Amino acid sequence: MSAAFVHGVGTSRFGRQPGVGAPALVQQAVTEALDDAGVGDVRELDAVFAGTVFGAPGTAQRALQLLGITGVPILTFENACATSSTALHEARHAVLSGRFRRVLCLGVETMTLHFSGPITPEETDVEGRAGLALPGVYAMVASRYEHLYGLEPKALAAVSVKNRRHGALNPRAQHGAEVTAEEVLASRMVADPLTLLQCCDISDAATAAVIGGERGVGRDVRIAASALRSGELWDHRSTQPWGYELMARVAGDAWQEAGIGPEDVDLFEVHDAFTIGEITATEALGIAEPGGGCDLVLSGHTALGGRQPVNPSGGLLSRGHPLGATGLAQVAEAVWQVRGEAGARQVEGARVAAVETMGGGTAGIDGNGCVVVVLGG
Amino acid sequence: MSAAFVHGVGTSRFGRQPGVGAPALVQQAVTEALDDAGVGDVRELDAVFAGTVFGAPGTAQRALQLLGITGVPILTFENACATSSTALHEARHAVLSGRFRRVLCLGVETMTLHFSGPITPEETDVEGRAGLALPGVYAMVASRYEHLYGLEPKALAAVSVKNRRHGALNPRAQHGAEVTAEEVLASRMVADPLTLLQCCDISDAATAAVIGGERGVGRDVRIAASALRSGELWDHRSTQPWGYELMARVAGDAWQEAGIGPEDVDLFEVHDAFTIGEITATEALGIAEPGGGCDLVLSGHTALGGRQPVNPSGGLLSRGHPLGATGLAQVAEAVWQVRGEAGARQVEGARVAAVETMGGGTAGIDGNGCVVVVLGG
Numbered sequence: 001m002s003a004a005f006v007h008g009v010g011t012s013r014f015g016r017q018p019g020v021g022a023p024a025l026v027q028q029a030v031t032e033a034l035d036d037a038g039v040g041d042v043r044e045l046d047a048v049f050a051g052t053v054f055g056a057p058g059t060a061q062r063a064l065q066l067l068g069i070t071g072v073p074i075l076t077f078e079n080a081c082a083t084s085s086t087a088l089h090e091a092r093h094a095v096l097s098g099r100f101r102r103v104l105c106l107g108v109e110t111m112t113l114h115f116s117g118p119i120t121p122e123e124t125d126v127e128g129r130a131g132l133a134l135p136g137v138y139a140m141v142a143s144r145y146e147h148l149y150g151l152e153p154k155a156l157a158a159v160s161v162k163n164r165r166h167g168a169l170n171p172r173a174q175h176g177a178e179v180t181a182e183e184v185l186a187s188r189m190v191a192d193p194l195t196l197l198q199c200c201d202i203s204d205a206a207t208a209a210v211i212g213g214e215r216g217v218g219r220d221v222r223i224a225a226s227a228l229r230s231g232e233l234w235d236h237r238s239t240q241p242w243g244y245e246l247m248a249r250v251a252g253d254a255w256q257e258a259g260i261g262p263e264d265v266d267l268f269e270v271h272d273a274f275t276i277g278e279i280t281a282t283e284a285l286g287i288a289e290p291g292g293g294c295d296l297v298l299s300g301h302t303a304l305g306g307r308q309p310v311n312p313s314g315g316l317l318s319r320g321h322p323l324g325a326t327g328l329a330q331v332a333e334a335v336w337q338v339r340g341e342a343g344a345r346q347v348e349g350a351r352v353a354a355v356e357t358m359g360g361g362t363a364g365i366d367g368n369g370c371v372v373v374v375l376g377g
Numbered sequence: 378m379s380a381a382f383v384h385g386v387g388t389s390r391f392g393r394q395p396g397v398g399a400p401a402l403v404q405q406a407v408t409e410a411l412d413d414a415g416v417g418d419v420r421e422l423d424a425v426f427a428g429t430v431f432g433a434p435g436t437a438q439r440a441l442q443l444l445g446i447t448g449v450p451i452l453t454f455e456n457a458c459a460t461s462s463t464a465l466h467e468a469r470h471a472v473l474s475g476r477f478r479r480v481l482c483l484g485v486e487t488m489t490l491h492f493s494g495p496i497t498p499e500e501t502d503v504e505g506r507a508g509l510a511l512p513g514v515y516a517m518v519a520s521r522y523e524h525l526y527g528l529e530p531k532a533l534a535a536v537s538v539k540n541r542r543h544g545a546l547n548p549r550a551q552h553g554a555e556v557t558a559e560e561v562l563a564s565r566m567v568a569d570p571l572t573l574l575q576c577c578d579i580s581d582a583a584t585a586a587v588i589g590g591e592r593g594v595g596r597d598v599r600i601a602a603s604a605l606r607s608g609e610l611w612d613h614r615s616t617q618p619w620g621y622e623l624m625a626r627v628a629g630d631a632w633q634e635a636g637i638g639p640e641d642v643d644l645f646e647v648h649d650a651f652t653i654g655e656i657t658a659t660e661a662l663g664i665a666e667p668g669g670g671c672d673l674v675l676s677g678h679t680a681l682g683g684r685q686p687v688n689p690s691g692g693l694l695s696r697g698h699p700l701g702a703t704g705l706a707q708v709a710e711a712v713w714q715v716r717g718e719a720g721a722r723q724v725e726g727a728r729v730a731a732v733e734t735m736g737g738g739t740a741g742i743d744g745n746g747c748v749v750v751v752l753g754g
Contacts, residue, residue, distance in 0.1 A: 021501065048607075056499035057430050057457050058738035061607055061745045070742055074607040075463065076455045080434050086452065090467075097474035113500060122433035123490060124399065230425075230438055230451040361435035365447055368438045 004095040005220035007210040008037025009332035014320030015174040017204040018112040025206035026063035026108050037210035046100035048074040049091040051083035051107045052324040054114050080359030085327025085371035089226045095213045102212040107325035111202040134360050138274035139191035141241040149291035157181035158297045159275040160197050160317055167314020169345035174203050174320030198275040203320035207328035221335045225374040227253035231366030243358055246367040247284030254372035262286040266350040267337055269330035271358040272315040281356050312345045330355040338376035352376045381472040382597035384587040385414025386709035391697030392551040394581040395489040402583035403440035403485050414587035423477040425451040426468040428460035428484045429701040431491050457736030462704025462748035466603045472590045479589040484702035488579040511737050515651035516568035518618040532671035534558035536652040537574050537694055539680050544691020546722035551580050551697030575652040580697035584705035598712045602751040604630035608743030620735055623744040624661030631749035639663040643727040644714055646707035648735040649692040658733055689722045707732040715753035729753045
């Protein structure tokens, strides 16, 4: 195949949904994606590329059997927050190589099953257990950024305010309520300078997409590019904020493959697990120069109605961040936007969207993995 | 690429190694595999396809950074006991499609970190929590087999006796001591008719292989075929023992792709997590007719020195079954055998080997996934 397309997408609601369970969430997402793709019979699927971070072994098989999706190869990926973007990237390559004609991609996470509050670092995660869990890592990103370029608290707050405003237009969002900059900055300090309203919440959801190599009935969105790398070693000698170099490298791969640059993209869904993450992501993607991310968000460039909206879905801060389901949630938003189906949060005239998912997990390397996908065009 | 080859393999020791940890085990396995493949610089690797079942998110990245393996795409798969066979199968396809020139495959599991005794069923595993964990599932396999064909305890015991005898020749084996049929049958009952010495133990290990698309320095072993499917729904209307139909379907795929049949294979590594599993696997692979697996093992056909040795490494019962590391452990044995490097347990004149890994996890489907790989020829 010379190209791969997203034929259809679907998601459950996002939020703390204890007791709902992976099978029901998967059923909601997959049913919607199959309907959206016009797949009337699950036997049209050649394979399933699934992803979960904390889901039990066999989570995908257990849920999919209830939909009659059995017998085909079912792969399950883990790549931290980039888990289901990784599944999509791999599914795309499987389609491009001609191995499969139609692949179901699936992301699922039921975080409330495992955590009542923040993610507890694993026994083997010595950094995390010493306090350097992801809020701490991103706080260090902010500190480094402040040292390099200066960082005003109002710029961080502007990310939360913008994404909550976007999320208020998204009926599936976990945190649909708008917030003010004052509320963001006055909320409880989690890891200086990141306050509670600058940190994503734990969440339960499933997300799905049907990928194929042939144009279908006309609502397909072409995957113009996708790139994936893991991070390089990152230590006290690294001058850039954690994650920046990995994101920039993967974004460079994606722009090269797509044959376009960030200026050609109408909207972005990026990894705003913490406010500072969106600021560095916009720079790594090339929407702004290094150090220009604060002015970018403060200027309204990245708000709905601005030149290049970032996280029109509400992003991880507002829509929610169910780890293994997040990448395909971003892809779903991109597909809806490019099709003109995003309702009250539609980016006018959207033709090209880009998705960036950063998989963290350790501070010793510059990210476990990062995926950038370019859709449409 | 028209073919994919295993350039090199490596493993840690197998067994309960609490406190050693994934990074040290990975270092042992990967260092050996890279040396074996003649990879002098880790920058020759284009990607890593890793697998773990219970490992924490980022287990592969955390361990690989210590070896300087960073920056390339690192994928982590979960497919129950077939986890690292699945990684190998996918790596092979990535090489065949021309996407990567050289891929490191990795399996790692540190079960003693999570379990002091048997695997505790996950909260969402309602069958397992009700008692239908894998020993129970395989006990039902034995009951069904008994109903269909008759099943003498001495045939089950013969599998353990044979595989322990093989494992006694394997310096990396977890349980190297030989056992008698009387000892096997007199050991504590776990799930009728499966006694303790018919059940694999928990284990820690890492395993690795380097896969590529070009013949190297002459010790390469060709991957003649590999096949992967997930199970179909399996319930009270199914007439075959659990897992049989999936194994037979995947084996059929593999024989078709390889253009040979089981009669052309010199040795097998199969999924003997429980003794009955080896008996049904030998039938599903076509080494014996359905119902002929007991006579096959009792006749000595599958012992070292017999016509077609099964599990010359000692298998899961003797070498050990560190879930996510098992598939590549089987592949490593197959490679050593086909190269004539298996020492005291060498199968004379071995040219072709086949590996079968069955990934269980739920009784509601006929296996989460099964992989069959044909090597050599």
